Structures are given as C-alpha cells and as structure tokens.
Amino acid sequence: MEKRLKQSLGIDVSKLNLSLSLGFLTDTLAKEFLSHEDVSNDVSGYKMLLKWLKKSVDSSVDFLIVMEATGVYHQGIAHYLHDKGYAVSVMQSGRVKRYAQSLDQRSKTDALDSRMLSMLGLERNIRLWQPPSEELQQLKGLSRERSSLLKDRTVETNRQGAISCSVHSNSKALKRHNNRLKLLKAQIAIIEEEMQELVSKSEELERKIGFLTSIPGISFKSAAGVVGETLGFESIVNAKQLTSYAGYDVVLRESGNFKGKTRISKRGNSHIRAALHMPSMTCVRCNPTLKVFYNRLKPKKAKPLVALVAVQRKLLILMYTLWKNEEVYDAKFETKKQQKHEALAAQDNKLIAQLVS
Structure with missing residues (x-):
C-alpha cells in the first residue's frame, strides 16, 4: 500500500455553499482525491465537514486546508476550522488564478476549483493563516464605511451645486440636499471618532500607528485606512508582495514590433490606492524625502500623475517598513544611508590599494 506523505483539503467558497475536495500525496508522488457533496456555508455545514474530516483524514500525516479569499464569505469557515486546531491557509485570488492558469484547465466549476486548491496545498509550501485581531477587523470596516x-x-x-446654479432651481429640493449633506457630514464625524476611540483602546495599535503618522503628510485617518485594509500587514512578508497586493506592481506588455508602456496593474486593493491619493499630494509639498523624489521623477514622465503614483508606491513601502521595524520616520535616513555606502566604498578602495601595493 502506498504511503501518504501529505494531505490537503481544498474548499471553494461561495455565499451559500462550500465545495470540497480532499487530496493525498503518496510516496510515488501520485495524487489521489476524495470528493464530498457540497455543504452549506453555515454552522450546520461546518459540522458536516468536520464529521467527514474525522473519518477521512489520517492524523499521523501533515494536513492543510486551503481556500481562496472571497470577500467576507470565507471568514466563517476559516475561523471555525482554525478554532478547531486545523492548519488553514487563505490564499489571495491573484496567486490562485496564476496557479490555475499553469494547469491549463479549460473548464471552471466549483468542484474543479476545490480540487485545484487541494492540489495547490499538496504541491506548494504555503504560509499559514492567522485570524486578524478584532480591533483590526473593526478598523477595516469603519475605514470602508467612511470611504463610502x-x-x-x-x-x-x-x-447641490447643479441645482443651485440652475435657472429653474427648486428651493425645496435644495433644502433636502442640504439636509442630506448635513447627515453625511455628521455620520463621517461619528465614524472618525469611533476610529480614534478604537485605536486608543489598544496600546500596541496606537503606538504602531504613531510610527506611520510621524511621516510628514500622513494623517491618522490615512494611516488607519492603510492599516485596516492590510489588517496590520499581517499576511505581507515583503515590499514586493505589498505593492502587488495594492495594485502598484508595474507591468509591461511587448510582443514582436509592439512596444507597450509600463503602467501599474491596478489588480489589487483599490481602497489602499484611494487612501494614499490625497496624502501623496501633501507629501510632495511637505515631506523632505518624497518631495525630492517627486521633483526628480516628474520631468521624466509624460504626466505628473505618473510621478504621483510612484510617490504613493514609495509611501506605502515606507509605511510598511516603519510598521515592521517599529521606527519613527527619519528625514535624514536617505542621507545617512548614502554616507554609509560612501564610507564602505572608501574602505574597499583603501583595502584594494593596500593589496596592490
């Protein structure tokens, strides 16, 4: 009998149902799969899934559960299985899509997608998912509500401007618009107060957001929006992944005589890009580092907006670096870095000269 080396459950999540495929990797590197009828995406379905797993999974072999992030619909099953002690991985949709394309799979069904996720868990070393804190989830919800x-x-x-400038303006309609505007402004102010209160209750969160607001041009609301959307950069392991997650990764398309232009992919979290738009315009005026960067880049680009997007990308990486290193913004960091490189180069030149002589 072939020995099993690894087990992986692929779950294709939809609003109402979960499609399941349990895969096994044997010592001959062959893959075997067991399927189960779809279960409902609620507690009763979770219990049916748990009962099936206890019968089908070998407790002596590594076992991983893989699912794709689908808005909020995956959160229930992910938290449930994690609380039961299972190793869970929640994959970003872009990475799953690229893996599916490599399989040359022409058809697309829930059953095939769950099997593909199971194969992904068997073939790759995947970073495990950890539930984000309740504070960060609430901060993300408040930030999105404020943006809306x-x-x-x-x-x-x-x-309101169109009605007031119209020849046949309606005073009653204008009054209703004014009332709606007052309501919206009041609700926005309440949400901003709730964000401040939420952050102030967590000493660690307040301290780390303070590192981001030390950047000239970054307000509390901008910092809280980025932290909420990334859930405290929990699943981010490097700057390249972060820029891809936010849609700031640069793509170029060329084929034969066709020479395309470089641009950002925008295949990422649009809320992060929206949160950084206004801060980037402030940074190019008051931030000593990013102002120099923008002025150097602007003449080389066809449109000033292209240079501004580059500032947003650099600003996002700067925020990530300060958050991870728990450091306050240093305006002289680039100068110190350059001086350090020049000192090391001088030492190398001196050493080479001594060896030659």
Whole structure:
C-alpha cells in the first residue's frame, strides 16, 4: 500500500455553499482525491465537514486546508476550522488564478476549483493563516464605511451645486440636499471618532500607528485606512508582495514590433490606492524625502500623475517598513544611508590599494 506523505483539503467558497475536495500525496508522488457533496456555508455545514474530516483524514500525516479569499464569505469557515486546531491557509485570488492558469484547465466549476486548491496545498509550501485581531477587523470596516460616505458626500455636493446654479432651481429640493449633506457630514464625524476611540483602546495599535503618522503628510485617518485594509500587514512578508497586493506592481506588455508602456496593474486593493491619493499630494509639498523624489521623477514622465503614483508606491513601502521595524520616520535616513555606502566604498578602495601595493 502506498504511503501518504501529505494531505490537503481544498474548499471553494461561495455565499451559500462550500465545495470540497480532499487530496493525498503518496510516496510515488501520485495524487489521489476524495470528493464530498457540497455543504452549506453555515454552522450546520461546518459540522458536516468536520464529521467527514474525522473519518477521512489520517492524523499521523501533515494536513492543510486551503481556500481562496472571497470577500467576507470565507471568514466563517476559516475561523471555525482554525478554532478547531486545523492548519488553514487563505490564499489571495491573484496567486490562485496564476496557479490555475499553469494547469491549463479549460473548464471552471466549483468542484474543479476545490480540487485545484487541494492540489495547490499538496504541491506548494504555503504560509499559514492567522485570524486578524478584532480591533483590526473593526478598523477595516469603519475605514470602508467612511470611504463610502465620502463618495456619497461628493455626489450630493455636486448635485447641490447643479441645482443651485440652475435657472429653474427648486428651493425645496435644495433644502433636502442640504439636509442630506448635513447627515453625511455628521455620520463621517461619528465614524472618525469611533476610529480614534478604537485605536486608543489598544496600546500596541496606537503606538504602531504613531510610527506611520510621524511621516510628514500622513494623517491618522490615512494611516488607519492603510492599516485596516492590510489588517496590520499581517499576511505581507515583503515590499514586493505589498505593492502587488495594492495594485502598484508595474507591468509591461511587448510582443514582436509592439512596444507597450509600463503602467501599474491596478489588480489589487483599490481602497489602499484611494487612501494614499490625497496624502501623496501633501507629501510632495511637505515631506523632505518624497518631495525630492517627486521633483526628480516628474520631468521624466509624460504626466505628473505618473510621478504621483510612484510617490504613493514609495509611501506605502515606507509605511510598511516603519510598521515592521517599529521606527519613527527619519528625514535624514536617505542621507545617512548614502554616507554609509560612501564610507564602505572608501574602505574597499583603501583595502584594494593596500593589496596592490
């Protein structure tokens, strides 16, 4: 009988159902799969899944559960299985899509997707998922609610301006728009107060957000928005992954005589890009590091916006670095870094000269 080396359960998550595929990797590197009928995406379905796992999984072999991040619909099953002691990995959709493309799988069904996720768990070393703190999840929800209300406020402001400038303006309609604007502004103020209160209750969160707000041009609301969207950079392991997650990764398309232009992919979290737009405009005026960077880059680009997007990308990486290293922003960091490199180069040149002589 072939020995099993690894086990992996792939779960394709939808709003109502979970599609399941349990895979085994044998010592001959062959893959075997067991399927189960779909279960509901609620507690009763979770219990049915748990009962099946206890019958089918070998407790002496490494076991991993793999699922794709699907908005909020994966959170229930991910938290449930993690609380039961299982190793869970929640994959970003972009990485799963690239793996699926490598399989040359033409059809797409829930059953095939769950099997593909199971194969991914068998073949790759995947970073395990840890539930984010309740504070960070609440901060993310508040930040998104605030962003939605800001968009509504802009719409209402534009409508109010159009009505007031109209030849046949309606005073009653204008009054209703004013009331809606007052309500939106009041709700935005309440949300911002709740964000401040939430952060102040966590000493660690307040301290680490303080590192980000030490950057000239970054306000508390901008810092809280980025931290909430990344859940405290919990699943980020390096700057390259972060820029890809936010859609700031640069792509270039060329084929034969066709020469495309470089641009950001925008295949990432649009809320992060929106949160950094206004701070980047402030940074190019008051931030000593990013102002120099922007002024150096701007003449080389066809549009100033391209240089501004580059500032946003650099700003995001700077925020990530300060958060991970738990450091306050140092305006002279680049100068010190350059001086250090020059000193090391001088030492190398001196050593080479001594060896030659």
